[in-house]
Amino acid sequence: MAGNKQPVSVLVLMYTRHGRVLLIERADKPGFWQSVTGSREGDEALSETARRELAEETGFGAADGVLHDWAQSSVYEIYTHWRHRYPEGVTHNTEHVFAFELEAECAPQLAACEHTAFVWLGWQEAATRVFSPSNAAAIRQLGERLAPSCGV
Template sequence: MSKPPKQPVSVLVVIHTRDGEVLLIERADRPGFWQSVTGSREGDEALVQTALRELKEETGIDAANLGLCDWQQQNVYEIYPHWRHRYAPGVSVNTEHVFSLQLAAPCAVTLAAAEHLTYCWLPWQLAADKVFSPSNAEAIRTLGARLGQLR
């Protein structure tokens, strides 16, 4: 049985520490493409549930009681052509909802091997420069401002 098309509604979850270290994960299907946790909504789940599910699937972090923060921010962007086959015919635009999760310190994570190759923790400035997605880079820069670290 084939998988249903992905919904063009997703979450972006920036995992960070109070001092601005950001977790990045490298995509398995595109080595060299670094990102924060992302994923599409499944069924009619609430966006916070999508964020919690994707965090668990992609990093092993169970954030149910860790204070996930909904930024109430949406990014609308064109889906990269090499990923459009995952969506229904004619779908070319995605709406991404931004969340963040603050941890006490950088930690080891358990990656979904089919999705990600490795991970790293970087200061937010370096993380913003490393990610491939413009909306991910902007979210990390916004995090820097939220943490009061823009210089």
């Protein structure tokens, strides 16, 4: 049976200005580490999708940090083991990149049904730990964006 998930999503990198990145481990795929991700619901604005997913997956809200819309996206092929969540015939997703800057590392309140663990890593190590190539590319880009401001 096909699902109804929209093939439009957000990727939200959570980071500190010192280049530390929060990764969360998927409950349905142990060993699969990622940044916050999630699909748009209804016709919500992508920034609202990012805020909603942050709150659902980590417990962080707008007052906890600063949300940046990178105004960039990429299209990738949906992993076959997750295609059942989408309408029949949907094979690709468009992912929009956001970043959420926190003052310092702090523990998220994970949604147990979605994620089982978290870790804060330097951006270089975080980029090698995530399973998704688009997530890794965004983390490397974060490192480039931070380099002038913090000597990362």
